[in-house]
Amino acid sequence: MSENIIEVENLKKHFPIMGGVLLRQVAAVHAVDGVSFSIKRGETLGLVGESGCGKTTLGRTILRLIEPTAGRVRYLGRNIFDLKRNELQKLRLEMAMIFQDPYQSLNPRMTIADIVGEPLDIHRLAKGAEKEKRVMDSMEKVGLAPFHLYRYPHEFSGGQKQRVAIARALAGNPKFLVADEPVSSLDVSVRAQILNLLNDLQEEYGFTYLYISHDLSTVKHMCDRVAVMYLGEIVELGPVNEIYDNPIHPYTEALMSAIPVPGKRSSRIILKGSVPTPIDPPPGCRFNPRCNYREPRCAKDNPQLIEVKKGHFVACLSKK
Amino acid sequence: MSESVLKINDLTVYYYIPEGVVKAVDGVNFEIGKEEALGLVGESGCGKSTVALSIPRLIRTPGKIVGGEIWFEGENLLAKSEAEMRKIRGGRISMVFQHPGASMNPVFTIGSQIAEAIKLHQDVQKSEIRKKVEEILYKVGIPSPEQRMNDYPHEYSGGMLQRAMIAMSLSCNPELLIADEPTTSLDVTIQAQILELMKKLRKDFGASILLIGHDLGVISELCDKVAVMYAGKNVEYADISTIFKNPKHPYTIALLKSIPRLDVDVERLNIIRGTVPRLINPPSGCRFHPRCEHVMEICSKQEPPLVEVEKGHRVACHLYTSNGKQNQPI
Numbered sequence: 309m310s311e312n313i314i315e316v317e318n319l320k321k322h323f324p325i326m327g328g329v330l331l332r333q334v335a336a337v338h339a340v341d342g343v344s345f346s347i348k349r350g351e352t353l354g355l356v357g358e359s360g361c362g363k364t365t366l367g368r369t370i371l372r373l374i375e376p377t378a379g380r381v382r383y384l385g386r387n388i389f390d391l392k393r394n395e396l397q398k399l400r401l402e403m404a405m406i407f408q409d410p411y412q413s414l415n416p417r418m419t420i421a422d423i424v425g426e427p428l429d430i431h432r433l434a435k436g437a438e439k440e441k442r443v444m445d446s447m448e449k450v451g452l453a454p455f456h457l458y459r460y461p462h463e464f465s466g467g468q469k470q471r472v473a474i475a476r477a478l479a480g481n482p483k484f485l486v487a488d489e490p491v492s493s494l495d496v497s498v499r500a501q502i503l504n505l506l507n508d509l510q511e512e513y514g515f516t517y518l519y520i521s522h523d524l525s526t527v528k529h530m531c532d533r534v535a536v537m538y539l540g541e542i543v544e545l546g547p548v549n550e551i552y553d554n555p556i557h558p559y560t561e562a563l564m565s566a567i568p569v570p571g572k573r574s575s576r577i578i579l580k581g582s583v584p585t586p587i588d589p590p591p592g593c594r595f596n597p598r599c600n601y602r603e604p605r606c607a608k609d610n611p612q613l614i615e616v617k618k619g620h621f622v623a624c625l626s627k628k
Numbered sequence: 629m630s631e632s633v634l635k636i637n638d639l640t641v642y643y644y645i646p647e648g649v650v651k652a653v654d655g656v657n658f659e660i661g662k663e664e665a666l667g668l669v670g671e672s673g674c675g676k677s678t679v680a681l682s683i684p685r686l687i688r689t690p691g692k693i694v695g696g697e698i699w700f701e702g703e704n705l706l707a708k709s710e711a712e713m714r715k716i717r718g719g720r721i722s723m724v725f726q727h728p729g730a731s732m733n734p735v736f737t738i739g740s741q742i743a744e745a746i747k748l749h750q751d752v753q754k755s756e757i758r759k760k761v762e763e764i765l766y767k768v769g770i771p772s773p774e775q776r777m778n779d780y781p782h783e784y785s786g787g788m789l790q791r792a793m794i795a796m797s798l799s800c801n802p803e804l805l806i807a808d809e810p811t812t813s814l815d816v817t818i819q820a821q822i823l824e825l826m827k828k829l830r831k832d833f834g835a836s837i838l839l840i841g842h843d844l845g846v847i848s849e850l851c852d853k854v855a856v857m858y859a860g861k862n863v864e865y866a867d868i869s870t871i872f873k874n875p876k877h878p879y880t881i882a883l884l885k886s887i888p889r890l891d892v893d894v895e896r897l898n899i900i901r902g903t904v905p906r907l908i909n910p911p912s913g914c915r916f917h918p919r920c921e922h923v924m925e926i927c928s929k930q931e932p933p934l935v936e937v938e939k940g941h942r943v944a945c946h947l948y949t950s951n952g953k954q955n956q957p958i
Contacts, residue, residue, distance in 0.1 A: 358815035465903040495671040495904055496842055500886035500897035507896070522815065529888035529897070552890065566820035568845030569890055571872030578824055579817045582785045 312382075313484055313516050314347040314370065319379035321362075321369050325587065338586045339365040341540035342379075344613070347484075352510065352517040354531030354548070356524060356563075358583055362540040363520045367486045370518065371403050372396065383484070401431055401480035408489040410469035414461040420447075420472055421457040427479040446475040450505060467498035474505065488520045503530060524567050528552055533619075536560045539586055539594040542613060546620035556622045559595050593625060601626045632699075633804055633836040634683065635659040639696035641678050641687060648908045652678045652691070654860040657934060660804070660853075665830065665837040667847035667868070670857035671904055676840045679857075680808045683838070684717045701803065719749035722797035726809040728789035732781040738765075739777030742796045749800040760799070767832075768795040768825060787818035791825065798833055808840045823849050844887065848872065853940075856880050859905055859915040862934065866941040876943040879916045914946065922947060 320341055327334035339362040347353045355363045368374045370381050372388050380387045388399060407413040414423055425443045428434045434442050444454055450471040461469055470490060477485060487506065491499040503526060509515060521527050527534060527548075534551045536544040536559065544557040555561045565576040579598045584590055590597050596606040603626045611623040636658055643650040653675040660666045670676045681687050683698055685705060698705040700721065705713070725731040733741060742761045746752055752760060758777075765773035768791040781789060790810060797805060807826070811819040827850060830837060841847050847854060847868070854871045856864040856879070864877040875881045885898035902919045905911055911918050917927035926946050934944040 358817065467903060495673075497671055497883060497886055497900040498903060500888075500899050503888070504897055504899060524816070525888045525890050528890055529894075562817055562820075566816045567890055568819075568823070568843065568849045570844040570848050570884070570887070571869065572891070573849055576820050576824070578821055582787050582818055583815070 311349050312346040313349045313384060314518075315380075315382040316346065316370060317344050317380040317382070319343045319366070319369060319381060320377045321365050321374060322377045335587050338540045338589055340369060340376075341586075341589075343537075343540075343542050345535055345542060345545055347516055347518060349483075349516055350510075350514050351532040352519050352530055354527040354534040355518060355520045355537060356522060356527050356534060357537035358522060358563075360583060360586065361537045362586070363522075363537055364488055366537070367405070367488050367518060367520050371405055371486055373405070397431070401427070401433075402482050403484045403486070404477035404480065404482040406470075406473055406477050406485060406487040406490045409493045410466060410473045411461075411493065413473055414469060416461050419458050419460055420452075420464075423461070423472060424475045424479055427476065431480060433480070442479065443475075446478045449478055449509065450475045465498070466494050467501055470494060470502050471505070474502075474509075478509070482515070484516045484518075486518045486520065489522070490519075491526065492521065492523060499526070506530070524552075524563065536563065539583065539589050541594060541623065542621075543595065543623050544621065545613065546617075550617065550620050556616060556620070557595075557624050558599050558601050558626075562600075593623075599626075632659040632661050633664075633701060634838070635697075635699040636679075636683075637697040637699070639679065639682060639698065640694050641675070641682050642692055642694050644690045644692065645908075650907045651860055651910055652907055653682065654910075655696070656855075656857070656860075656862050658855045658862065658865055660836045660838060663830075663834050663836055664853065665839060665851040667851035667854045668838060668840045668857060669842065669844060669847055669854055671842060673859075673904055673907070674857045675860040675907075676857050677808055680723070680806050680838065680840050683804075683806060684721050684723065685713050686717075715749070718745055718797075719800045720802055721804045721806065722800065722802040724790070724793050724797050724805065724807040724810045727813050728786060728793045729781065729813075731793060732789060734781050737778050737780055738784065738792050742777075742792070742799055745796050746799050764795045764799050765792065768792070768798075768829070769821075770795070786814055787821060790814060790818075790822055794822075794825065794829070798829060798835070801833065802835050804838065805835045806838045806840070809842070810839070811846055812841070812843070819846070826850060844872075844884070856883075859910055860907055861915055861944065863916065863944050864942065865934070870938075870941055874941075876937055876941070876948065877916075877945050878920045878922050878947070882921070914944075 321339050322336035323339055324333040325335045343366060357363050369376050376389060421443055424446050425439055428439050428442060452471050491502050519530050531548050534548050535542050538559050544560045552564060555564050562577040562579045581598055592607040592609055593611050596602050606625055609625060611625045613621040613623045616622050636656060639653055639656045641653040643652055656679055668676045668679060682693055687693055693706060739761050743757050746757055746760055761777055762773045765777055770776050770788060770791055811822050814822060839847060839850055851868055854866060854868055855862045858879050864880050875884060882898060882900045886900055888897060900919055913928040913930050914932050917923045924946060932944045932946045932949055934942045935948055936942050937948050
């Protein structure tokens with residue numbers, strides 16, 4: 309149970325910006341900038357942050373859908389960036405991704421049977437009747453009836469489409485799933501269905517999830533531990549109850565107080581300004597221009613993630 | 629407080645498309661008192677934005693307001709001429725939309741767009757307009773407005789654009805402000821800033837507010853009353869605290885239970901089975917009956933009227949009508 313399935317070490321991804329007459333690199337977007345953490349087998353790690361903080365880039369780099377600028381990602385001890393093409397392809401079966409928008413992640417010209425069976429074709433896992441059986445298995449796991457098999461994506465509602473996307477991710481019998489905002493494009497009343505499905509699947513098959521979202525209420529419901537990102541860096545990481553009840557980093561604190569709770573009018577911490585551009589992030593602590601606890605050294609020194617309590621890490625200079 | 633600024637009676641709006649008639653809004657009733665804020669809640673496609681657009685009569689073909697009355701300060705807006713409406717729009721009734729980036733014209737400066745609204749609706753000297761724009765931008769918290777008013781929309785961030793939109797809509801001291809999901813496209817910390825701003829401005833300007841949204845948390849921050857919509861109907865109407873403490877309609881109850889909450893821990897979320905129906909061919913009787921846990925025989929046959937169950941708390945459900953009571957209590 310406590311074995312690490314994923315270990316991320318000092319991962320960086322900078323996207324170059326080309327410019328000038330010769331189209332040389334003039335700057336870079338520091339989307340992910342030195343991130344380290346690990347995910348234990350069977351747990352759900354939540355990755356939260358505002359738009360543009362690098363959560364999606366991080367999720368994709370962990371699966372090597374994007375090549376990193378620097379750093380390592382170990383899957384069961386092996387660095388996935390050292391793998392050869394055919395080795396990586398095998399690994400793709402064990403790691404899958406569920407995307408945000410099922411309206412875009414399903415090919416409109418393929419039937420559901422083709423979509424869910426595609427991983428089996430690509431990895432030459434099954435053919436003919438065997439393939440059909442495995443596709444049916446996947447469909448059953450996500451609660452879709454077999455008569456849907458030969459329908460096209462446009463015939464499905466948003467929630468059903470997301471079920472198809474999950475069935476496709478399950479077809480290769482994965483161990484580790486990255487779910488990137490899996491419910492944010494769905495209706496409120498349908499979200500609960502998908503969240504419960506993800507929980508049931510985890511219970512039954514022991515999946516490990518990296519759950520990426522900006523919706524802090526669903527993260528609290530889904531996750532065991534939470535990592536908070538700001539401008540490409542993790543600023544706080546810890547067990548879900550610690551992070552929500554006892555946030556230490558000033559950004560996490562403001563983020564938590566900003567969530568409107570139905571039926572309550574809360575006093576909240578209002579942050580100044582908005583998130584700076586990741587092309588030219590502020591020196592020192594990246595949060596310092598907006599921070600209420602700012603000290604002079606915050607603009608100079610870059611804080612490291614330090615364990616303040618067992619399993620609770622914070623990167624902040626002014627608040628211990 | 630008792631006199632109403634806006635009163636909507638049986639508003640019915642249909643969209644006529646090749647496949648048939650979409651009954652987007654089908655008999656919606658509510659009222660907003662002076663300086664009151666009403667939240668209109670519902671999922672996507674339930675007709676809440678159509679209601680918002682109907683009030684200033686901005687529904688375009690294939691949509692059409694086919695029935696009902698919209699009373700604004702004692703005048704029926706549906707009986708007004710287009711020229712009269714144009715004076716009201718942006719003046720006495722103004723709107724804030726969901727995507728601030730899409731509702732600004734990218735080739736004019738922020739300042740000139742706000743100035744346009746002021747020129748159209750107010751009798752202000754040309755020389756004073758600039759000062760007025762500066763003043764209103766300052767009020768909504770744009771830093772150094774005398775410079776930033778010369779910026780184009782792309783030079784603003786999302787939160788600042790929404791502030792500018794709010795500035796524009798408040799520039800003519802409207803009696804009614806309609807805000808259609810004003811914070812949906814913004815991040816939580818920016819959303820908090822905008823909500824705080826709207827709360828403050830509500831006090832300063834004394835406008836009545838119709839806030840449309842799907843996030844009950846956001847609604848409860850700002851509103852006094854809530855109208856819950858489902859598939860083109862309003863199913864419940866009550867005080868904000870009543871909706872959360874004592875919801876009556878099975879849809880409202882199920883919706884509240886299906887949202888993960890920060891303050892309550894639950895093992896499993898409650899599920900509303902099925903999906904929102906298509907409004908080309910809505911279910912007969914009560915539109916929620918195919919998904920309802922308490923469905924009775926009458927529900928598929930007869931439409932439940934909106935009845936008052938307590939003072940100021942109205943529900944459209946057969947569980948609370950005389951027809952339904954003999955069948956089954958909850």
